[in-house]
Amino acid sequence: MSKPLILIANDDGITAPGIRVLVEVMQTIGEVVVVAPDKPQSAMGHAITVSQPLRLKRSHIFDGVLAYECSGTPADCVKLALDKVCDRRPDIMVSGINHGPNYSINVIYSGTMSAAVEAAVDGVQAIGFSLCDYSMEADFEACRQPIKHIVETMLQHPLPYGTLLNVNMPATPKINGIRICRQAGAKYAENFDERLDPSGKTYYWMTGKFINLDADDNDTDLWAIEHDYISVVPTKFDLTSNAVIQHLKQLL
């Protein structure tokens, strides 16, 4: 039997330490193809590039791996990989390892998760991995074994179409285990930092305070991370709120 084909992308760019760890772990499981941004693309959400052309450039930074850096967004990388780079359908697509958390409401801003969503929409099993440590010097060692376990399990037991995994890992050498969770309700209390440039014109830096709206519950991804568990949230891209459909039919 041929080895599984594993497509890897990320949003921190092809040179980030996190994607290197993911490549190393995936090489123990299957054949690896990488298409990743040529520069950091954090917080790009599900942006795609429609009004400019895209470039792919062969990269040799991973030994023995077919890798390209792409001028586009994380979602662009996956689209190009599936259409132009992979010579067969990947058995699974993994994104990350992101430097920083993508739990709770962060999922909607996440380039890491948008790459995984893109693969899932196309019918490829997909998982986004994030370590809850923004540092480029973050320690990924404790993530290796759980990532391998999760990917091997999902290769054996694929999820139904429409679902992917959002996996966040605590920044600790002592992980307590894996928790299957729901996305915690949360929001950012915006507080833009207003400054004057040298010519006296106003500009703004985005800052915000993260507010957990589900702090009392122990079934969320935030609870898991705060208690040193890996959070696994089954995630979908059908955004329909079925619970509200009947109610709306009476109103409109």
Add this chain to the structure above:
Amino acid sequence: MSKPLILIANDDGITAPGIRVLVEVMQTIGEVVVVAPDKPQSAMGHAITVSQPLRLKRSHIFDGVLAYECSGTPADCVKLALDKVCDRRPDIMVSGINHGPNYSINVIYSGTMSAAVEAAVDGVQAIGFSLCDYSMEADFEACRQPIKHIVETMLQHPLPYGTLLNVNMPATPKINGIRICRQAGAKYAENFDERLDPSGKTYYWMTGKFINLDADDNDTDLWAIEHDYISVVPTKFDLTSNAVIQHLKQLL
């Protein structure tokens, strides 16, 4: 009683004809504030600007309306509007009218919808409006009355936290009515157009064929639009696939 405060944003930019129609209709309902991108930002998904500062510039293109053009993404516009522009909480936020459809899987790429999602996450009632016509000369006349009806209804009967509306309107002068729908399953069959630049290097234009995965069903937004109905999809930003949680607990 004071008039409702209505915040407006879009992704086609502050000069697009669609946002002008939305401003005109909203002026018949309440007090209007506009914060919209200073350039087109289509397909930006839920991108936000974290590594650059943002600018706001007062605009006078709408008579009697407090309006700003913003250097950021649609989601940035809403964040800045809520923190720096509005002197009280908006009663509702409306986004659009987008030039082009945001039904089905397009919702995840849509800047129009990301602006509305941003408001909803912050707890503001929100609706994204899109006309299924990409032209900048599109005819929005038939949209005016239904938009007014939908906004007035939602002001009277607000949705619970976590839900917003994705409204798509057919490009026809004879609309058959409003249908409450679910998001149709669909994907793009990617087919990048590969070309050589004058120096002989390869570049790629994104093209894709839209594939309706729910073509047999009449409860989807795609069905509604194809039959000249306005589609209203209640939309949420909790992406948890609850149906898969138990299954995963047995696997991982």
